[in-house]
Structures are given as C-alpha cells and as structure tokens.
Amino acid sequence: MARAILALLLFAAACAPRPVRADQVRMYDDPRRPEKEWGYEPRAIEVARGTTVTFTNAGVAFHSVTSDSAPRAFDAGANLGEKVTLTLERPGTWACHCGVHPDMKGVVHVRDGSCR
Ligand SMILES: [Cu+2]
Incomplete structure (x- = not known):
C-alpha cells in the first residue's frame, strides 16, 4: 500500500506543471x-505559460521591456520605481531588450507545463 502511494506521488510529481523559476x-x-x-536580473527566466512576470525598474533611468521579434509581441516601459507586467500565453523563447539601452538584454522562456 505504501509503495503504491509512493509510486502515485512520484508520478504526480513527474507530471506536475513545470515550476515557475522566477516571476520577478x-x-x-x-x-x-x-x-x-x-x-535585467535575472537575465533569463523560465515560466509556465500564463504566468504574469513583473519587471521592476530599480534603476534611475527609464527602461523598457521590448520584444526582439518583429512585430513586437510586447513593448512597455517604466520609470524609476515603476513596474511593468508581462503575461505570455504562447510557449517559446522570447528575447527582449531595453528600447532605450539596447545593451540591456533578457530572455523569457515560456513552457507549456505539460509532461515531457
Ligand atoms: Cu534601459
């Protein structure tokens, strides 16, 4: 009985949606x-699709979170202390940069959360 429960727990853990590694x-x-x-810190994050990621401007300059791909899937900016939220529903790898400071680069990996 205990073995069956353990096997069930292991199966459930293996098929659980991938955890959000960071949403801030x-x-x-x-x-x-x-x-x-x-x-951006962290520079790369991995989230389940539908996760709302919050980007907080902790600097002194205006910054944006702008998709590298065209047409831009997202493009939003924040002044000092402000936040930008981003919710991506489509699985994939989304590279982004700051529209004002192109050397600022980040990546959001969006997973579908299914078993693999
Ligand atoms: Cu910037």
Missing part, C-alpha cells in the same frame, strides 16, 4: 558604469 525581474542601471553593464 529587476531592471537595473548605474550611471557611473557603462550601459553594457546595465541589465
């Missing part, structure tokens, strides 16, 4: 440092 991203800058050292 900091956009940071430092005017004393070159722009190529500014960015």
Whole structure:
C-alpha cells in the first residue's frame, strides 16, 4: 500500500506543471558604469505559460521591456520605481531588450507545463 502511494506521488510529481523559476525581474542601471553593464536580473527566466512576470525598474533611468521579434509581441516601459507586467500565453523563447539601452538584454522562456 505504501509503495503504491509512493509510486502515485512520484508520478504526480513527474507530471506536475513545470515550476515557475522566477516571476520577478529587476531592471537595473548605474550611471557611473557603462550601459553594457546595465541589465535585467535575472537575465533569463523560465515560466509556465500564463504566468504574469513583473519587471521592476530599480534603476534611475527609464527602461523598457521590448520584444526582439518583429512585430513586437510586447513593448512597455517604466520609470524609476515603476513596474511593468508581462503575461505570455504562447510557449517559446522570447528575447527582449531595453528600447532605450539596447545593451540591456533578457530572455523569457515560456513552457507549456505539460509532461515531457
Ligand atoms: Cu534601459
């Protein structure tokens, strides 16, 4: 009986939707440092589709979260202390950058959450 329950638990764990690795991203800058050292922290995240990711501007300059692909799937900006939220429903890899500071680059991996 205990073995059957353990097997059931292991099966459930294997088929559970992929966990959200991060849904909070900091956009940071430092005017004393070159722009190529500014960015998103974490730079790459992995989320289940439908997850709302919050990008918080923790810097002093205006920053955006802009899709690299054309036509732009998303493009939103935030001033110091403001937040931008992004909810992606389509699985895939979404590269993004700051429209004002193109050296700021990030990636959002959107998973479908099904068993693999
Ligand atoms: Cu920027």
